[in-house]
Amino acid sequence: MVRYLFHRLWQSVVTLVLASIVVFIGVRALPGDPAIAMAGEEADPAAVEAVRQQLGLDQPLPVQYFKFVGHALSGDFGKSVRTGTPVSEMIGATLPVTVQLAVFAMLVAVIVGMLAGVVAAVFRGRWPEWGANGFSLLALSVPTFWLGILAVLYLSVQLRWFPASGYVSPFQHPLRGIYYLALPAIILGLTHAAVVQRQTRSSMVETLTADFVRTARAKGLGRGAVIFRFGLRNSLIVVTTIVGLQLGGLIAGAVVTERIFSLPGIGKLTLDSVFTRDYPVIQAVVLVITTAYIVINLLVDFLYTVIDPRMRISGRAR
Amino acid sequence: MTEPLLEVRDLEVAFGATAAVRGASLSLNAGDRVAIVGQSGSGKSTTAHAIIGLLPGSGRVTGGSIRWRGEELAHAGEKRLRRLRGREVGLVPQDPMSNLNPVARVGRQVAETLVAHRMCPRREAWARAVELLGQAGIPEPARRARQYPHEFSGGMRQRVLIAIGLACRPDLLIADEPTSALDVTVQRQILDHLEKLTRDLGTALLFVTHDLGLAADRADRVVVMSEGRVVETGPARDVLNAPQEPYTKRLVAAAPSLTGPMHESEPASDVVLEVSHVVKDYRVRGRGGTLRAVDDVSFTVGHGRTTAIVGESGSGKTTTAHLILGLAEATSGTIQLDGAEVAGLRGAKLRAARRAMQPVFQDPYASLDPMWTVERIVTEPLRTFGDGDRASRRRHVAELLDQVALPAALAQRYPNELSGGQRQRVAIARALALRPSLVVCDEPVSALDVLVQDQILGLLSSLQEELGLSYLFISHDLAVVRSLAHEVLVMRAGRVVEQGPVGQVLSAPADDYTRQLLAAVPGAATFMQ
């Protein structure tokens, strides 16, 4: 198993390095000369050259890449072309908002999704299944950003149940913070709840019709015991992987949700930097997001080996 | 007279609108051993499951009664059945691989039963489970109870399932094909052990099996089922030696046995395949070691003759077949087909060699591409080798189907519209398309019911006579091999333990292992009498 963990770690490092190269090259492929952008359109060539040297853009690409990685590792992503603030500060200010949003949304997704999935699997062929399946079908089909817009209009502006926009840190004001994040998190979590529901349902149905469950019933175990002891544990394994894989979609969703609810998160930072071509910020944001994705999926895989005993020995299963 | 322990009368079970059991009756007294015998689809397992109220899917009891000590169970509530299951009636299910929860410790799975029926205080359940595992014949039970199912072999898992089935000392144990997934020698050990345990506990046994010989070996009374009905009931010996009903007669006649004529052992005139000193090593992943799957195997297949390789799982018999077919490369040794070396060939030469030998595989459901019509399947070899044009291939199909006794109208059907026996005939037709000198049959009948198995064996043997085919026949079953083979090799753990003419190997085995295999053939004792 240790071998497997090292193997996974190594794979992740390779992916990370590849991702950083893609980001580096991608940013170099952006149109426009960042030196001119920084120095200003009317600056004379000497001034532009000076900026270029200052940014290290006159050096060969591999050198630039290693400098970029070296700086990134020490948390230095350069300064925003637009505002001159260090990029690390900008990320430090926005990242927590997005992480909180994502965590709450994931909680919503897992709780609602698993509940609906269990209901659908246990009441197969009866109305609760239709209800739970209908919910996930709708949540998958209705674009959540549209739902978000309508929710702001009706729930926040007209009924005033929720704040329409703004952010309060849950660490400073726990209740107010959660109150401000609740609606965005529910909206963002819905699609993912649908995905979790479907996976939970199919894995529970598979487990509950498995031979070993019939054997358990033949031992004299009740239906309830079988559902909880067998079905839930096995579907938990499936849901764990889903959570990792859903992260990409969650980040994409966060960008839109932050825009609709005017949350000062990393999604908003991304959009702003794209529209202003603030390339150090784009580069840093993309790198942070991909790194987060890779690291979290690595953690999920490690967690997996804890939950599934088959993984502990062979390192591969399923 | 006392009331029977279990009395099933005119039981009817249906899945949706399809009837699976149509009036089955049987009765069983305390301590009895009764076997239900039938082919797939006979309703034997369904009857057994109906007794403990665990019919799968849409299954419902639609008629008749199930009396347990006089109490009606056919429509008993879940609460009553839960007390019955495990406590009064135990179950040993069929497939040891899928019947244990993969993510729970084995000890816990045994303890669960005890706790569910309050057989002992929760704290003592684990210790009792370890004890039960030991009784079921699991060595070092204290250590192994902490392990997970995937760390156990098939035979050991079946022992765990037996420990679970007998944990609460039930009055009746239902064993549903408990060993059909296991090797014959393991099967024998486990059934011996099961017999001893149930005798000691005085538990009655309801034994469900497709194997008439096994039923006769293990039960006092036999209930033969077919198409949801009980065809014949009686003492095991009588049913086997003097069957009354036509169906049972056919079943007894078709069962491969250790009696009946064998091929004469005169040497073949010329040799089609000559394998000498073949070795196959596999690298073991991760540990840098090697596993010798085939170890110094030599034999020949004579023209118009059959050489059979018999062995249990892990004996290297299938690997040997793959080496000959060029699906894997031998580490050393030579394989000569019609006098030309085939091992290590590439390109055009390998192509030519492959033309001369064709396979028939075990599972007729997996060996035909489900997306293709029968015609396309049968002509695949012709097309890959570029033989003939469209019209001539079409004529050829009709001819080939005729040879395997299939109507030509089947040519446009898809495999899943055919029965298992028909599929295996299609596979044989495909193997014959290129007129190969050698046909390699890898367990060609082991997935089939006994009546169909008998027909396919008959077909193979008549094709050999008509076309002068040579077979390499791989099987785990000595009885199946008996009627067909001229030469027999017995393999174990990659080595040949015994080889020679069929008469010599089966009638006067020199090796201990061959004798074990022979003794383990179900029904051997009963048929011999």
Next chain:
Amino acid sequence: MTIAAETPAPSARVHGRVGRRLLRNPLGVIGGALLLIVLVAGVFAPLLAPYAPTEVHFQTPFQQPGTVGFALGTDDLGRDILSRVLYGTRASLEVGALSVVFAVIVGVPLGLLSGYWRPLDALISRLADLMLAFPFLILAVGLAAINGGGLANAAIALGIAQIPAMTRVVRADTLRLKETDFVLAAHTMHAGARRILGQHVLPNAASAIIVQATVIMPVAVIGEAVLSFLGLGIQPPAPSLGIMLSDAQQYLFRTPWPGIFPGVALALICLGFNLFGDALRDALDPKSTR
């Protein structure tokens, strides 16, 4: 020689059976009908729409639905919402179809290769990991930053994002199929990789590929709407359901209708694909018969 004592062969044809099972599933029929409506609306938008999607009527902004001449009302510039929804649906379907084609063209060969040849598997799996690490929005952000927005770029970004999933589906099927006895038998006939992959593996994997395509479609349709909503996808004044929602958001307090219809259209498109895809998967999977 008679062939006795065997279960009677089912008489139905495989291919006919899938269609019949689909028709027997009410949800599948509803999904199919929805899809048909949506496809007709998209394909024949130029014939069905009463106005050009960009045609402005400054005299009649913010008309309510049901107004004569503007069945679904008008937006802030007096553009006909029905026409814009029809053309927007067309654009959504275009992006969806393009990204499916993209994912199939790249993903299916990658899946076949990585399933069939072990050495390639590690390489392709790393590539898929890499692609997964860039959420589609980030990809789209990058592409939009490099090339500017637009329908094609949105489709490419969405298609790339779907490649790993498609590759995984095809790879899994290839791994399963290459171990089957009928492929083994083909090997003994000296069939080459091209023959085995093309004639045995691909036809058997086709159903999984089609089902995956029905999964990609709604994801891509919503993805396009999201990108256009954010200004990274289709650029105004070209019609897109996402752009309509983005525009409508600004004057939603005055009239909600321009923000309702595009959303309903999106939901119907996706519902159609999801329902039909589910039914198709059930019909194709023999185990799913209840």
